[in-house]
Amino acid sequence: MEWTDQGIVLLRRRHGETAAIVVLLTREHGRHLGLVRGGAGRRAGGVYQPGNLVGARWRARLAEHLGSYSCELTEAIAARFMDDALRLDALAACCALLDVALPEREAHTTLYDTTLDLLRGLAGPDWPAAYVRWECKCLAGLGFGLDLESCAATGETENLAYVSPRSGRAVGRTAGAPYADRLLRLPTFLADPAAGPPDAADVRDGLAITGHFLDGHVLAPHDRKMPAARTRFVDRWRRSATMPSR
Amino acid sequence: MTGPEIDRLIHFLAKLPGLGPRSARRAALHLLKRREGLLTPLAEALTAAGAAIGTCAVCGNLDTTDPCAICADPKRDPATICVVEEVADLWAVERSGAFKGHYHVLGGVLSALDGVGPEDLNIARLVRRAGAPEMKEVILATNATVEGQTTGHYISDRLADTKVQVTRLAHGVPVGGELDYLDDGTLTAALRARRSI
Numbered sequence: 001m002e003w004t005d006q007g008i009v010l011l012r013r014r015h016g017e018t019a020a021i022v023v024l025l026t027r028e029h030g031r032h033l034g035l036v037r038g039g040a041g042r043r044a045g046g047v048y049q050p051g052n053l054v055g056a057r058w059r060a061r062l063a064e065h066l067g068s069y070s071c072e073l074t075e076a077i078a079a080r081f082m083d084d085a086l087r088l089d090a091l092a093a094c095c096a097l098l099d100v101a102l103p104e105r106e107a108h109t110t111l112y113d114t115t116l117d118l119l120r121g122l123a124g125p126d127w128p129a130a131y132v133r134w135e136c137k138c139l140a141g142l143g144f145g146l147d148l149e150s151c152a153a154t155g156e157t158e159n160l161a162y163v164s165p166r167s168g169r170a171v172g173r174t175a176g177a178p179y180a181d182r183l184l185r186l187p188t189f190l191a192d193p194a195a196g197p198p199d200a201a202d203v204r205d206g207l208a209i210t211g212h213f214l215d216g217h218v219l220a221p222h223d224r225k226m227p228a229a230r231t232r233f234v235d236r237w238r239r240s241a242t243m244p245s246r
Numbered sequence: 247m248t249g250p251e252i253d254r255l256i257h258f259l260a261k262l263p264g265l266g267p268r269s270a271r272r273a274a275l276h277l278l279k280r281r282e283g284l285l286t287p288l289a290e291a292l293t294a295a296g297a298a299i300g301t302c303a304v305c306g307n308l309d310t311t312d313p314c315a316i317c318a319d320p321k322r323d324p325a326t327i328c329v330v331e332e333v334a335d336l337w338a339v340e341r342s343g344a345f346k347g348h349y350h351v352l353g354g355v356l357s358a359l360d361g362v363g364p365e366d367l368n369i370a371r372l373v374r375r376a377g378a379p380e381m382k383e384v385i386l387a388t389n390a391t392v393e394g395q396t397t398g399h400y401i402s403d404r405l406a407d408t409k410v411q412v413t414r415l416a417h418g419v420p421v422g423g424e425l426d427y428l429d430d431g432t433l434t435a436a437l438r439a440r441r442s443i
Contacts, residue, residue: 013359017263046431050392076431078392082417083438085399092392096358228358232396236403 001063007056010099012048014040027112031102034058034069049078050095077119087122089233090131096227101218111141129189129198132206144217148191160191163209184209207234306351306368308333323347325382355397376408386414
């Protein structure tokens with residue numbers, strides 16, 4: 001068995017003294033593990049950082065074997081954000097979430113493309129909104145897409161202000177007002193793609209929505225917990241009173 | 247074939263880094279062949295090290311005294327702390343001879359994979375040390391990896407309430423390095439950290 005593919009490094013786990021088990025999100029083969037001989041060494045350190053894009057060749061005698069990877073660095077994405085705490089946390093959160101949420105060896109081509117766009121776009125000015133939208137797409141890719149097109153109660157498409165924590169559907173401002181304390185606040189940038197850039201509170205609300213559904217629908221049913229990297233990212237975002245420097 | 251003592255020796259040697267069962271057998275045979283010249287002195291050295299070496303209560307370094315020789319050295323600058331992940335990193339910085347301040351060994355980095363959170367690292371003591379009135383600078387010398395830098399940013403946040411200046415090691419082209427042979431990540435970091443001359 002052998003294939004080549006592009007992959008995003010999600011995780012590197014030491015295996016013995018010199019080898020590592022590397023988890024990649026590949027375009028055509030989904031989240032896929034493989035052994036990298038020498039992957040724990042210093043030379044490989046720069047290649048197998050979470051978020052890096054690699055060209056991967058996977059080989060195994062049988063398809064169900066772990067197999068071994070040989071990878072070549074295509075794009076050193078992680079190195080771009082080493083100095084930026086928030087962006088680095090976002091990158092780590094993205095990779096940790098994919099590692100914990102995605103099933104093994106199931107192609108998610110759209111999610112792969114979206115993730116690569118996010119990682120490349122982290123350097124841009126609108127990355128916080130892009131990150132929240134990415135988590136929404138991640139939910140959709142895993143079968144738990146949010147319906148933010150119209151109000152679940154009245155069908156109205158304007159003035160959407162809340163999200164139902166049960167159904168994941170948007171709720172209008174008027175219809176949701178009596179239940180506001182039990183609903184999740186829907187930031188404008190999620191309801192209306194044409195809306196202007198979000199402020200820090202909008203992003204915080206967006207992260208609260210995606211976090212609620214990731215936790216309840218994706219992770220909890222498999223007895224998994226929210227990755228510490230995402231929790232750290234959200235905590236840091238909460239602590240940042242204003243939008244980060246762009 | 248062998249007695250329980252030799253099996254036990256091989257068993258423990260095989261736990262050392264770089265040694266598997268086969269090489270542990272070779273090492274055990276070598277030790278037993280050179281009983282007087284190697285085995286006995288090694289056993290004595292191991293016993294002495296086990297009895298005498300402990301962890302410095304101030305910085306986390308390994309030494310026979312507590313506080314360690316570095317913390318107790320009056321010639322070193324007590325207003326500067328270099329934060330490293332492991333004792334091996336402390337030794338590496340010491341070998342360079344370029345730093346004459348004090349150290350702080352974290353004992354690892356934040357790692358969700360290994361279940362290492364902030365409470366598992368030696369961070370609370372660092373915050374206490376950094377809060378001392380004479381403290382001026384904390385140098386974060388964590389590795390240039392996502393986990394190392396994430397830990398560095400976390401410590402930087404924790405030290406935000408203190409008055410110390412928090413700096414980190416530069417990332418970039420190594421001395422003697424040729425650009426053509428550098429990996430993309432190092433070159434990217436070097437370009438980002440460029441400075442005026």
